[in-house]
Amino acid sequence: MNNFGEGKTVCTFCGEEISIDAKRCPYCGSIFSRERSLNTDDVKTERFYNDDSMTQNSNSNHSKGLIDNSINADMSAKDFINEEKFNEEMNGLFDNIPDTSVGGKSGLFDANTYNPVEEKINAQPKAEEFIGSSTEIPQERISMQKPVMNNNIRPQRPPVRSTPDVRSYEKPSLSNAMKVFLTSLSNFIPGLGQLIGVIMAIVFMNSEGDTDKRSFGLALLVNSIIVFVLWSISCCVFGMIISGR
């Protein structure tokens, strides 16, 4: 997108004037949020350039656009799932756009026909060809290529996904219903509820590698202790009222 006065810009897809904060063009429906976040994605994904051929190409700013075609994926599982949602949305939007991408594939967002190995092999000659050409990249072309980069993330997800954080995200070990039940139990039953809450919290906090349980256990323990103190104060006040002091 190009800056166009204060708070306004131009949609690179349809050319209409839109707000600079807009995430989606109100005229053509193009999504800009991902395009903006690509700058940060580039920084993050540089850590995962394990392929030597890729690092060699990264010397040139112009070739960067082509290298990004075989960019590695973001590490976060959450981002990966968001990415999939985004790709699905973009597939729906761009299915009918004629091919202007470098790969010359039948569709811009056709992940099924995309071959990451082939793309990596072709990346360097394409980059050299691109550097050799003295012409500027049309803004429209850059904008149309970036969704392709996003699409390419999918097959290159890092294979090592077994950290505790990711496991707990992918499959929460405690259901929300159980959490609500235990919290309610520890809050509304004086004495016994807090004791059960503390025991469950200790059990959860001792479960190694399960961050969901550990996190909830910590919250439950603090909650149980605070509620215990509040119930004790209430009982004390009640006792004072009864005894008339």
Add this chain to the structure above:
Amino acid sequence: MDIILRIYFFIGSLVCHQIPERTVYIGAMPLPFCARDTGIYLGIFIALIYCICRGRLKADKVPSTPIGILLVLFTVPMMIDAVTSYASIRQTNNIIRLITGIFFGMPIVIFLIPTANYKVYGSNKLKVIDSYIDLLLVAFINILITFAILKLGIPNWWIVSTACLVGLVFIITRLGYTVIKLLNIGNPKRRSIYSLLITAITFGVLYVLKYYVLEWII
């Protein structure tokens, strides 16, 4: 000395009914807290001193599940004693109140100290209670001190009262500190000041509750 004595009794009055019949006497002087509250705050103080002496004030690992359950069970006698005596099901006395109170206060510290330092996304190394021997040791110290207060009269009034007061202030401050740390509020270097501020506010609220709200209700 008289002013300090008044301060002690004033703070005691904020959290305790101070009924003379339910208060332990050392010499001719009643303690600023009732027998049950004396036990609770003394238990907190003993556990705190134990953690300081063993270098467990920065412990980040909660006790193991069996020890945790045992600690929770330590609190049950006081609850049963309080409920049954208030419900006039049975009679209790100051010795039972004090002993059950001490065993009620001790686990609170053991649970609360590692809570503030606990790391969800990392490994926690330093246990606040290592084994059953540690637990038995703390329990034995508790029983010993109870016996010393009730039967031998060894510690004087000032030591016991100050220990109870320290226990009370510590538990409120530590609870405030834990909440501040978990919610990640404010500058991390000033958390101690914030928690002391919370303690002062708590005492202010208790004062209003005791001398205005409760007086109005009664």
